[in-house]
Amino acid sequence: MPEEVLFKSESAQERAQIASLLRRVADNLEDGEPITLKSGSESLTLEPPARPTFEVKAEREGPADAPGELSVEFELEWDETDGEDGDSGPLEIE
Structure with a gap:
């Protein structure tokens, strides 16, 4: 899509x-x-609905053998039709 x-x-x-x-x-x-x-x-x-999916992703972009750009992404996702998505387990942030 x-x-x-x-x-x-x-x-x-x-x-x-x-x-x-x-x-x-x-x-x-x-x-x-x-x-x-x-x-x-x-x-x-x-x-956002009462139970959206919360995705956290940390990435490094660039060549594998050289310093690159680091990022952390926080994303809320939900289906426009029913308002809820799947679940991959609990998340902890320290």
Whole structure:
């Protein structure tokens, strides 16, 4: 199935600024509130279900024998029709 990008924002920010944005997402999830993403004139509001799938992925991009770019991705996924996805087991973050 082809992917359609509904919203994208990418910018260098201080770690404290990133933590504040993630905290806002966490607060909205905990309170059952929608999540509204805004950047410039773009805006998108999403309403995650009570049990979305939470995916965490750490990656290194670049040649295997040289330093590359590291990333960590946090992703919430859900099916638009029934609102819930699968489960691969518990996650811990320390």
